[in-house]
Amino acid sequence: MDAVIRKQLKIAACKARIGIIEGVYNAKSGHPGGSLSCVDIITYLYFNHMNVDPIDPKNEDRDRFVLSKGHAAPALYAVLALKGYFPHEWIKTLRKSDSNLQGHPSIKYTPGVDMCTGSLGQGISAACGMALGAKLAGKNFRIYTILGDGEIQEGQVWEAAMYASAKDLDNLVAVVDNNNLQIDGTVAEVNSPYPIVEKFKAFGWNVIEIDAHSFDEIDAAFNSAREFKGKPTCIVAKSIKGKGVSYMENMVNWHGVAPNQEQYEQAMSELSAALAELEA
Amino acid sequence: MADIIKTATRDAYGKALVELGAVNDKVVVLDADLAAATKTGMFKKAYPDRFIDSGICESNMMGVAAGLATTGYTVFASTFAMFAAGRAFEQVRNSIGYPHLNVKIGATHAGISVGEDGASHQCCEDIGLMRTIPGMTIINPADAVEARAAVLAAAEYEGPVYMRFGRLAVPCVFDESYKFEWGKAVVLKEGKDVTICATGLMVNEAIEAGKLLAQEGIDAEIINVHTIKPLDAQTILASAAKTGCIVTAEEHNIIGGLGSAVCEASCESGAPVPVVRVGVNDIFGKSGPAVELLHIYGLDAANIAAKAKTALSLKK
Numbered sequence: 001m002d003a004v005i006r007k008q009l010k011i012a013a014c015k016a017r018i019g020i021i022e023g024v025y026n027a028k029s030g031h032p033g034g035s036l037s038c039v040d041i042i043t044y045l046y047f048n049h050m051n052v053d054p055i056d057p058k059n060e061d062r063d064r065f066v067l068s069k070g071h072a073a074p075a076l077y078a079v080l081a082l083k084g085y086f087p088h089e090w091i092k093t094l095r096k097s098d099s100n101l102q103g104h105p106s107i108k109y110t111p112g113v114d115m116c117t118g119s120l121g122q123g124i125s126a127a128c129g130m131a132l133g134a135k136l137a138g139k140n141f142r143i144y145t146i147l148g149d150g151e152i153q154e155g156q157v158w159e160a161a162m163y164a165s166a167k168d169l170d171n172l173v174a175v176v177d178n179n180n181l182q183i184d185g186t187v188a189e190v191n192s193p194y195p196i197v198e199k200f201k202a203f204g205w206n207v208i209e210i211d212a213h214s215f216d217e218i219d220a221a222f223n224s225a226r227e228f229k230g231k232p233t234c235i236v237a238k239s240i241k242g243k244g245v246s247y248m249e250n251m252v253n254w255h256g257v258a259p260n261q262e263q264y265e266q267a268m269s270e271l272s273a274a275l276a277e278l279e280a
Numbered sequence: 281m282a283d284i285i286k287t288a289t290r291d292a293y294g295k296a297l298v299e300l301g302a303v304n305d306k307v308v309v310l311d312a313d314l315a316a317a318t319k320t321g322m323f324k325k326a327y328p329d330r331f332i333d334s335g336i337c338e339s340n341m342m343g344v345a346a347g348l349a350t351t352g353y354t355v356f357a358s359t360f361a362m363f364a365a366g367r368a369f370e371q372v373r374n375s376i377g378y379p380h381l382n383v384k385i386g387a388t389h390a391g392i393s394v395g396e397d398g399a400s401h402q403c404c405e406d407i408g409l410m411r412t413i414p415g416m417t418i419i420n421p422a423d424a425v426e427a428r429a430a431v432l433a434a435a436e437y438e439g440p441v442y443m444r445f446g447r448l449a450v451p452c453v454f455d456e457s458y459k460f461e462w463g464k465a466v467v468l469k470e471g472k473d474v475t476i477c478a479t480g481l482m483v484n485e486a487i488e489a490g491k492l493l494a495q496e497g498i499d500a501e502i503i504n505v506h507t508i509k510p511l512d513a514q515t516i517l518a519s520a521a522k523t524g525c526i527v528t529a530e531e532h533n534i535i536g537g538l539g540s541a542v543c544e545a546s547c548e549s550g551a552p553v554p555v556v557r558v559g560v561n562d563i564f565g566k567s568g569p570a571v572e573l574l575h576i577y578g579l580d581a582a583n584i585a586a587k588a589k590t591a592l593s594l595k596k
Contacts, residue, residue: 116379129347159340
């Protein structure tokens with residue numbers, strides 16, 4: 001990847017991380033850990049990969065993004081705001097009763113959101129439907145979805161995995177955000193989904209393994225998926241839950257709680273320092 | 281007397297889909313390995329490119345239907361009522377209902393009249409389940425003529441619709457001149473003593489019950505409530521104001537369906553009247569020939585007539 005683009009993406013992702021913390025802190029609830037683990041990929045998709053236009057969010061030929069792990073909404077909102085779908089001020093209204101930013105993504109409230117998600121396992125099915133719609137219409141728009149590694153314990157994910165492969169939906173890319181943690185512990189302790197790569201391969205998918213925080217690997221994987229014909233692609237992205245905020249990293253207890261003021265200030269201080277370093 | 285023509289509403293559904301396919305190239309039909317039974321197989325034969333078999337994955341099918349609808353298609357998703365409203369309830373709620381997407385759920389084999397397959401497949405809860413989803417329209421046609429009309433009308437409507445069809449061939453109540461009015465209950469016979477609100481295959485039974493009651497000098501008003509949600513409370517309450525009591529008749533649990541909806545409307549009207557519900561009396565069904573089962577569970581004209589007399593006795 002071009003060094004300038006890589007740096008721009010790192011800056012955007014760092015700003016998005018700040019947005020995640022601002023949103024969750026002001027909401028006093030939400031899911032920072034799993035938002036921070038997938039935000040690099042969402043940033044990459046919106047800033048360097050998908051054919052989307054914040055001025056025309058409903059364009060019927062646009063690429064679609066479905067956040068199947070809908071609880072990572074703060075990451076999606078932070079990126080959408082950065083991209084210009086809505087004012088950054090909205091971020092601080094997250095989860096409030098007069099906000100356009102619901103606790104989980106909703107097409108009814110938020111420009112740029114392509115599907116209502118949050119009930120785990122359902123987003124990937126909708127993504128399959130969108131991919132099918134593109135095929136039926138003879139259009140070349142593509143569909144991207146992100147699943148949690150805990151989410152793939154849902155049976156519906158495997159119905160969809162079988163379906164996408166059986167219907168040759170090569171315009172669909174599903175990312176598994178493999179941060180290894182879910183609410184009750186590590187995914188292996190709770191109800192192991194491993195081996196994830198072999199499972200998707202057995203379901204007939206093209207599977208690519210990457211580091212979820214390396215833009216070079218992210219870029220290579222999505223470009224490779226675009227070229228792969230005949231079958232959908234699954235990107236198993238090894239990630240760090242809470243990535244970018246020292247005390248949240250790899251900590252299971254940061255799945256679904258908001259930082260207090262002291263923790264907020266520390267997170268903002270760390271991220272601001274990281275941003276300053278990137279922009280230097 | 282001429283032979284009574286009997287047709288299952290599922291047959292009318294399949295034919296109507298084919299009819300739609302010819303005039304609307306945005307219509308796509310999904311099924312979950314039941315195309316022969318739900319009759320979507322007719323559409324599959326006519327328009328194979330716009331028919332997608334989802335396999336035995338109803339939950340995924342509802343999600344696929346939702347996603348497909350976001351790309352501009354009018355999607356008909358079909359399976360048995362048990363799996364459409366039951367198994368896939370949450371997918372219908374969250375992926376179709378919440379975003380209010382343009383998906384028409386064609387749920388066949390509803391109710392006791394599934395027959396020999398027994399309780400596991402006799403869905404008597406679907407109307408109740410679907411009623412609780414905000415913005416969901418629920419249509420339960422009385423016969424083949426109404427089923428066809430409802431399918432064509434549903435395709436013109438933007439938003440989610442749950443359409444309930446039966447397996448059993450039932451007499452035609454309407455002739456080809458019948459005009460289906462979206463959301464509007466149909467007064468089939470005017471009367472002054474008791475209002476009978478019926479839906480689905482119970483409409484024909486209600487008409488027969490009206491004849492039985494007439495022999496006893498009871499003048500029943502009979503209303504076909506093809507659309508259970510939104511309920512045409514205006515027509516029903518106007519009738520109740522005249523007659524002073526209501527009997528509801530549906531091939532569904534007495535809890536949650538038409539009976540419940542009518543009770544709610546009457547109770548909140550400011551002038552409540554006695555309501556007696558005919559339906560499956562909060563029990564599971566069992567195997568047997570469909571018509572025999574309908575009698576066993578009291579889903580027939582005789583029981584509607586009996587309950588009409590109960591309702592009359594409750595009038596002040």
